[in-house]
Amino acid sequence: MRKYITTVALHDNPILSSRSCSNSIERRFWSKVVKGDGCWIWTGATSGHGYGILWRGMEASDYIHAHVLSWLIHNGDFDGDFVFHSCPNRLCCAPSHLYIETSASSQTLFQKRFWEKVTKTDACWLWNGYRNACGYGCAGIGGRKTMLAHRAAWEMVNGPVPAGMRVLHTCDIPACVRVDHLWIGTQQENIADMIAKGRMARGEQRSRKLTAQQVTEIRYARTSGMFLSELAKKYRIGYGTVHAIISRRTWNHI
Secondary structure (H helix, E strand, O other): OOOEOOOOEHHHOOOOOOHHHHHHHHHHHHHOEEEOOOOEEEOOOEOOOOOEEEEOOOOOOOEEEHHHHHHHHHHOOOOOOEEEEOOOOOOEOOHHHEEEEOHHHHHHHHHHHHHHOEEEOOOOEEEOOOEOOOOOEEEEEOOOEEEEHHHHHHHHHHOOOOOOOEEEEOOOOOOEOOHHHEEEEOHHHHHHHHHHOOOOOOOOOOOOOOOHHHHHHHHHHHHOOOOHHHHHHHHOOOHHHHHHHHOOOOOOOO
16 A cells, blocks of 8 residues: 555644543534545535644644544554654545654655655755745755755755744855755855855845845745744735745845
């Protein structure tokens, strides 16, 4: 049987603490599942990655993935970090289509899938998966999280990036994940490199409220998952201004 690598970390979805709450969640779960001869299809809300989700509270992050909940209902607690699908349907909740793996096993599978999305040339190694508005590759980790593809490539070879540091390109190709085209530096070093290469040649007068460094920080924060509304509040600018920066309608020389 082919194993489709659709995973989610269990530590992000702790088992419900109270029995009454658990019973309520279970009733809601079954009301949104349609059982077929093969897959059991989730008909409720879905995440941005296509997984079924069931809300447990008022907070946006307070939910559990439907296939994880299905495993817990049918099998109880277990040793392992990830719930995988053996079928290609991320909305499937059939317990016979689910299995668990440890972090070590899932990491090996992640690396395999990662490099399948890379085209190696004599120069750059280009990411063929999803790219954000700034052109950087984004690699999915489990069912909820993403990481910049070039950062993931660096960490697979060199280990975790130190706190406060960033993975930068020597080739200036955002989609490149070739490790010898990457280096570790601070945001200040990133800005200095951009100036030295002429990518910040035009002045900072495009906006009286922002500097080129702040624009770079905004784009980086967005690739890390920060919401546009949060960026607008942080830098005291309008939502439309943030969107224009992210989409490169303004400050496109950086």
